[in-house]
Amino acid sequence: MVTIPAANRTPVLESAAVTDVAIGKIKQMITSGELAPGDKLPREADLAVRLGLSRSSLREAVKALSLMRVLDVRQGAGTYVTSLEPSMLLGAMEFLVDFHTDDSVLQFLQVRRILESAAAALASQAMTEADLDALDVHLALLSDDTSVDAMVAHDLEFHRLMVAGSGNTVLMSLLDGISGPIQRARLWRGVTELNVRQRTASEHATVVRALRSRQPDVAAAAIAVHIAGVEQWLRTGPGYGANGRPVPERPVPERPAERPVA
Structure with missing residues (x-):
């Protein structure tokens, strides 16, 4: 000192x-x-x-x-x-997190992957069948016509419900605290990536199946793979460099016309 x-x-x-x-x-x-x-x-x-x-x-x-x-x-x-309560004390972290620089979003995602994997492992043992049914009902709300804002809200709520299912209020508060910069990345992905709604719905369904297996390792792996996919997109997606650093001078690309399914 x-x-x-x-x-x-x-x-x-x-x-x-x-x-x-x-x-x-x-x-x-x-x-x-x-x-x-x-x-x-x-x-x-x-x-x-x-x-x-x-x-x-x-x-x-x-x-x-x-x-x-x-x-x-x-x-x-x-x-x-x-x-x-943890939600009260850790809530102040949200204010501090907002001072992050955009090139740290990838690090927030890495932390989220670690914490949510632990939450999913706990949730696979703690969630009731009614809790899991509620997740299935929530999945059905997402469609091809869902707006980007609504899709992001859906994604946030799905993850919130899963983490709440762990029964660990400290984990819930920590993940809520780092949600700000991650939410902005989710919005950007929704604007720039084709078929993101279908991908999100499919990966969320995989997570629910993993939770229903009642195997903590399987549930943790399912959510880890889901979030790792977002990390990979962040490294290589439009508007981001190899390290997840934003490249603001690159405009949002126009969506190419989707081919009709045969």
């Missing part, structure tokens, strides 16, 4: 350090069980004295923890500890 000499410290650095201390003290109150989910924090003046903090540093700490969804500041009612 690098120590900055006192003579070289700026007021901003000093302020940040004090705020970090304040955050740590509030965190300790929560992790020790002194403050439980849903509890109201003591009045600002009382809490500042109790923790040995200035009221300004305490305010900054509360502001930071509210952005992280650890605390909920209710105007006129006080400050409360949130539910601390």
